[in-house]
Amino acid sequence: MILTNTEEVPGRAIREFYGVVSGSTVRAKHFGKDFLAGLKNLVGGELKGYTELLNEARQEATSRMVEEARGLGANAVVNVRFATTSVTQGAAEIFAYGTAVRVD
Amino acid sequence: MDQLLVSAFLLALGFVSGKSIEHFHFQDLAKRERRHRRLLALTTRRVPADWRVEDAMLLTGSVVISLDYWKRFAAGIRQLFGGNVRSFETLFERARREALLRLKEAAAAKGCDALIGVRLESAELVNQGANGKGTAGVELIAFGTGLRVKR
Numbered sequence: 185m186i187l188t189n190t191e192e193v194p195g196r197a198i199r200e201f202y203g204v205v206s207g208s209t210v211r212a213k214h215f216g217k218d219f220l221a222g223l224k225n226l227v228g229g230e231l232k233g234y235t236e237l238l239n240e241a242r243q244e245a246t247s248r249m250v251e252e253a254r255g256l257g258a259n260a261v262v263n264v265r266f267a268t269t270s271v272t273q274g275a276a277e278i279f280a281y282g283t284a285v286r287v288d
Numbered sequence: 289m290d291q292l293l294v295s296a297f298l299l300a301l302g303f304v305s306g307k308s309i310e311h312f313h314f315q316d317l318a319k320r321e322r323r324h325r326r327l328l329a330l331t332t333r334r335v336p337a338d339w340r341v342e343d344a345m346l347l348t349g350s351v352v353i354s355l356d357y358w359k360r361f362a363a364g365i366r367q368l369f370g371g372n373v374r375s376f377e378t379l380f381e382r383a384r385r386e387a388l389l390r391l392k393e394a395a396a397a398k399g400c401d402a403l404i405g406v407r408l409e410s411a412e413l414v415n416q417g418a419n420g421k422g423t424a425g426v427e428l429i430a431f432g433t434g435l436r437v438k439r
Contacts, residue, residue: 186344186345187345187346188344188345188346188405188433189333189346189405189407189431189432189433190333190334190335190344190404190405190433191333193344194335194339194341194344194404194433194435195335195340195341195342195344224354225354225355225356225357225360225425226298226301226302226305226356226357227301227302227305227306227309227356227357228302228305228306228309228310228353228354228355228356228357228359229305229306229309229313229353229354229356230351230352230353230354230386231352231353231354231425232352234352234425234427235350235351235352238350238352238427238429239348239350242348242350242429246346264346264431266348266409266429266431
């Protein structure tokens, strides 16, 4: 499965469009990580636990999107976008969407 | 009185540690940016006509950075008077450069020669308490399409 965030897959022609595919995941903060982040808030610097959380969530959302595209018979997803929404105080939704296509 | 002492201690701790962490982060950024200087990152989406693309893939880089206690205090004071909130400016700069660098590092690791369609977006996973509670931080995602190019 080829993913790009451009209108087409460079070097390949699009043969068929299958429409929008998306994937999302809602992640809650881990209590232990949040406690450590609280300490880190005093001294500043990268919150590695949260960076990891963000990465995992994005990968999860992306793989769900890819599953949907595969189910439609696509072999690529173009114009991929990411969005995040805070659901409640402790949780956030990570959303990935794009257009499923078939390329050469 | 005790509370005042604790606050003063936390402010001093934030000031010293925040300053040094920031200093080393900027040094580290400059060093890594030099290493990846030749990897071209474009925000445009069209592939330049003379490139022969062999492979394309979606790549990402992200980071979550927090303010220190002193800077959050200073930003709070600044909000009373208006003007440039310096502590947030450097925070955003660090986060943006770090996210872009991680994107470039991901591209280099995959053997890409260039990135097109690069976008920088902020995310909101962490709850940002204006009152200093919660985790006031900046989350940035950089993403783009990495290309293996034959020239």
